[in-house]
Amino acid sequence: MSITATNITKTFGNYTALNAVNLHVPSGKLIALLGPSGSGKTTLLRIIAGLEFADQGSGNILFGDEDVTNVPPGKRGVGFVFQHYALFRHLSVAENIAFGLKVRKRAERPDKATIAARVKELLHLIQLEDLGGRYPAQLSGGQRQRVALARALAVQPKVLLLDEPFGALDAKVRRDLRRWLRNFHDEIHLTTVFVTHDQEEALEIADEVVIMNQARVEQVGIPQEVYDRPTTPFVHKFLGNVNQIVLPWSGLIPGTNVPQEDGIAFVRPHDIELVHFNTGRDGDPAQVVDIHAAGPVAKVAVKRNDGKGIVDVELSRAYLDQIRLREGDHVLLRVRRPVATDYAI
Amino acid sequence: MSPVATTITTPALAVDNRPRSHIHDPAWLRWTLISLALLFLLSFLLLPLAAVFAEALRNGIKAYFAAFEDSDALAAIRLTLITTAISVPANVVFGVAAAWAITKFDFRGKSFLITLIDLPFAVSPVIAGLIFVLVFGRHGWFGPGNMEHLFAPIAPGFKEFVSGYGLDWLLGPLAEWMNEPGMLPVLFATPGIVLATIFVSFPFVARELIPLMQAQGRDEELTAITLGANGWQTFWRVTLPNIKWGLFYGVILCNARAMGEFGAVSVVSGKIRGETNTLPLHVEILYNEYNSVGAFAIATLLAMLAIVTLIAKSFTEWKFAKK
Ligand SMILES: Nc1ncnc2c1ncn2[C@@H]1O[C@H](COP(=O)(O)OP(=O)(O)OP(=O)(O)O)[C@@H](O)[C@H]1O
Ligand SMILES: [Mg+2]
Numbered sequence: 001m002s003i004t005a006t007n008i009t010k011t012f013g014n015y016t017a018l019n020a021v022n023l024h025v026p027s028g029k030l031i032a033l034l035g036p037s038g039s040g041k042t043t044l045l046r047i048i049a050g051l052e053f054a055d056q057g058s059g060n061i062l063f064g065d066e067d068v069t070n071v072p073p074g075k076r077g078v079g080f081v082f083q084h085y086a087l088f089r090h091l092s093v094a095e096n097i098a099f100g101l102k103v104r105k106r107a108e109r110p111d112k113a114t115i116a117a118r119v120k121e122l123l124h125l126i127q128l129e130d131l132g133g134r135y136p137a138q139l140s141g142g143q144r145q146r147v148a149l150a151r152a153l154a155v156q157p158k159v160l161l162l163d164e165p166f167g168a169l170d171a172k173v174r175r176d177l178r179r180w181l182r183n184f185h186d187e188i189h190l191t192t193v194f195v196t197h198d199q200e201e202a203l204e205i206a207d208e209v210v211i212m213n214q215a216r217v218e219q220v221g222i223p224q225e226v227y228d229r230p231t232t233p234f235v236h237k238f239l240g241n242v243n244q245i246v247l248p249w250s251g252l253i254p255g256t257n258v259p260q261e262d263g264i265a266f267v268r269p270h271d272i273e274l275v276h277f278n279t280g281r282d283g284d285p286a287q288v289v290d291i292h293a294a295g296p297v298a299k300v301a302v303k304r305n306d307g308k309g310i311v312d313v314e315l316s317r318a319y320l321d322q323i324r325l326r327e328g329d330h331v332l333l334r335v336r337r338p339v340a341t342d343y344a345i
Numbered sequence: 346m347s348p349v350a351t352t353i354t355t356p357a358l359a360v361d362n363r364p365r366s367h368i369h370d371p372a373w374l375r376w377t378l379i380s381l382a383l384l385f386l387l388s389f390l391l392l393p394l395a396a397v398f399a400e401a402l403r404n405g406i407k408a409y410f411a412a413f414e415d416s417d418a419l420a421a422i423r424l425t426l427i428t429t430a431i432s433v434p435a436n437v438v439f440g441v442a443a444a445w446a447i448t449k450f451d452f453r454g455k456s457f458l459i460t461l462i463d464l465p466f467a468v469s470p471v472i473a474g475l476i477f478v479l480v481f482g483r484h485g486w487f488g489p490g491n492m493e494h495l496f497a498p499i500a501p502g503f504k505e506f507v508s509g510y511g512l513d514w515l516l517g518p519l520a521e522w523m524n525e526p527g528m529l530p531v532l533f534a535t536p537g538i539v540l541a542t543i544f545v546s547f548p549f550v551a552r553e554l555i556p557l558m559q560a561q562g563r564d565e566e567l568t569a570i571t572l573g574a575n576g577w578q579t580f581w582r583v584t585l586p587n588i589k590w591g592l593f594y595g596v597i598l599c600n601a602r603a604m605g606e607f608g609a610v611s612v613v614s615g616k617i618r619g620e621t622n623t624l625p626l627h628v629e630i631l632y633n634e635y636n637s638v639g640a641f642a643i644a645t646l647l648a649m650l651a652i653v654t655l656i657a658k659s660f661t662e663w664k665f666a667k668k
Binding site: 049050051072073074075076078079080082084086087088089090099100103104151152154155 | 562564565567568569570571572573574575578582583586587
C-alpha cells in the first residue's frame with residue numbers, strides 16, 4: 001500500500017516542525033527518512049501513523065487511494081515501532097506479540113489456537129522461537145527490537161513505520177539487524193518507512209532516501225543518486241565529506257558546464273585527482289601540508305598556492321605508496337568528473 | 346627481583362594496603378550514629394506505640410474488650426469505615442484520573458493543576474475544615490440560608506424553562522425543599538466528614554502516580570492504540586498493570602490518612618456522640634472524660650492500622666525493588 005503525504009505542515013506553538021512537506025512512498029518499498037536531529041522526521045512519521053495531527057487545513061495523508069487524514073491510528077492499519085521499543089513490560093514476549101489480536105472486537109478476534117499459531121509463526125520469523133515465555137526485561141536490546149517488530153506485524157498492517165529502529169543498539173548489532181531488516185523486507189514487501197540520522201544506514205538498506213532538514217524535505221532519490229548528485233549544499237555536506245572550493249579554481253575540467261566565475265564548487269575528497277607538480281599535467285598547483293595514512297584510505301590535506309584555502313583529498317594507500325608522496329611536496333589537483341557548484345546559496 | 350619488576354609491584358601493593366577511610370568511617374563513629382538513630386526511633390516512635398498498648402491493657406484484657414462493646418465506640422468504628430470506604434475509592438478515581446491527564450496529555454494550566462493537587466498538604470487541616478464550614482454552613486455559599494439568594498439570578502429563566510416542559514408542578518415542592526433548614530445535611534453529618542476526608546487525603550494517590558507515570562512515558566499506550574486497542578483496553582491492559590504497585594502504595598497511605606484524620610474532620614463533624622464521631626474524635630472524647638483505658642483501647646485500633654500500613658508499605662517497596 002503506497003503512502004502519500006501532501007503539503008503537511010505542523011507547528012508546536014510558534015515553532016514549525018514540518019513546513020509544507022510532501023512525501024510519496026511507493027507500494028512495497030523500503031524508504032529511509034534521513035536528517036539531522038530536530039529536522040522533523042519523527043513528527044512526520046507520527047503524523048503518518050495518526051499519533052499526531054497536522055495543522056488544521058494543511059494537508060492530507062493517503063494510504064493507496066484512501067484518505068486517512070481523519071482516521072484514528074488504531075484503524076489506519078499501521079505498524080509503529082518506537083525507538084525504545086515500548087514493549088509491554090508486564091507481558092511475556094508471546095503476549096506482547098498477541099496483544100493486537102487479543103484486543104480486537106469479539107467478532108473479528110481470531111480464536112485462541114489461531115492466535116497461538118500466529119505468534120509461533122512470528123517468533124520463528126524474528127528467530128526467537130524459544131523466548132516466547134520471557135519478559136522484556138530479560139531480553140537484549142536487539143531481541144527487544146525484533147519483538148517490537150513482530151508485535152507490529154501481528155496485526156498485518158498495511159504499512160510499517162519504524163522510528164530509529166536501531167538507534168539504541170551498539171554498532172555491531174546495528175549492522176547485523178539492518179541487514180536482517182533488508183532481507184526481511186525483501187521477503188514480505190511491506191511498505192516501510194524508517195527514520196534514521198545515520199546516513200550510512202540509510203544509504204545501505206533503503207530503496208529510496210528522503211533527506212530532511214529544518215522542517216523540509218531537501219531531496220528524494222535512490223541512495224546512489226542522492227550521494228552522487230546532491231541538489232543542495234546541505235545534502236552535499238550531510239552525506240559524507242565535501243570540499244567547498246572557492247572559485248575560480250583551475251582544478252575544474254575545462255569545457256564542462258561549470259562556470260569559472262566567483263562561487264563555490266562542492267567536490268568530494270575522493271573525486272579529486274592528485275599528481276606531482278613535475279608531471280606537468282593540467283591542474284591547480286598546491287602543496288601537501290598533512291598526510292594521514294591510518295586505515296585503507298589516506299587523507300591528504302593540500303594548501304592551494306593561490307592562498308584560497310585547504311583542500312582535502314582521499315587517495316588509496318597503494319597510490320600513495322606508488323607516487324611516494326611526502327608532506328611539503330608540490331602537487332597538481334584536478335577533479336575526476338564534473339562537479340556541482342554554487343547552489344545559489 | 347629485577348628493579349623494573351619492583352617499580353611495577355610497589356604501587357600495586359600500596360593501592361591494596363591503603364586504608365579505605367574515605368568509604369568506611371571509624372568504627373566508634375559508626376556505632377555512635379547508629380545508636381543515636383536507634384535511641385531516637387525507640388523513644389519517639391516505638392515507645393509511644395508500646396505505651397498505647399500498655400495503657401489500654403492496664404486494667405486487664407476484659408476491660409480492654411469492654412471498651413469495644415460501647416455503642417458509641419461501635420458507631421465511631423462504623424463511621425470511620427464508611428468514610429474510608431467512600432473517600433479512598435473516590436481518591437483512587439480522582440488520583441488516577443489526575444495523574445493520567447497530567448502525564449499523558451498536554452494542556453493549558455497543567456502546572457497549575459499539579460500545584461492544586463498539593464494544596465491539601467499545604468493547608469492546615471483545621472483551615473480545610475473551616476473552608477467546608479464556610480461553604481456549607483448556615484450562612485455559607487451553599488448553606489441552607491443562602492439557597493434562595495444563590496438561585497435568585499437564574500430563577501426566572503429556570504421557571505420559564507421548567508414551564509416550557511410543562512413541569513410547573515415541580516416548582517412548589519422544589520421551593521419548599523430549598524427553604525427547609527436541614528435540606529443539605531452536609532455539615533455535622535456524614536457527607537461533610539466524607540468531603541473533608543477526601544480533601545485531606547486527596548494528594549496521596551496522585552502524588553505517588555505522577556512521577557511513576559512520567560517515568561514510564563506514553564509510548565506503551567500509543568503502541569496499544571496503533572495496535573487497535575481502545576481507550577478502555579489501553580487503560581486496563583497497559584496503564585493499570587504498569588502502575589499497580591504505585592497505586593497500591595498510594596492507596597495504603599491514603600487509607601491511613603483517611604482513617605486517622607483528626608483536624609479537618611473535627612471541625613466539620615460537630616462531635617455528636619454515636620452519630621458524627623470518627624475513631625480519632627472518639628478517642629479524644631473518651632480521653633477528655635478521663636476514661637483513659639477506653640481511649641487507649643480505641644487508640645490501639647489506630648495503632649494497629651499504622652502497623653499494618655507500614656508492613657504493607659514495606660511489602661510494596663520490596664516488590665518495587667524486585668522489578
Ligand atoms: N510535542 C512537541 N512539543 C513541542 N515541540 C515539539 C514536540 N515534538 C517535537 N517538537 C519539536 O519539533 C522538532 C522536530 O522534532 P522531531 O522529533 O520530529 O525531530 P527528529 O527529526 O525526529 O529528531 P531526532 O533525530 O532528534 O529524533 C524539534 O525541534 C522538536 O523540539
Ligand atoms: Mg526522532
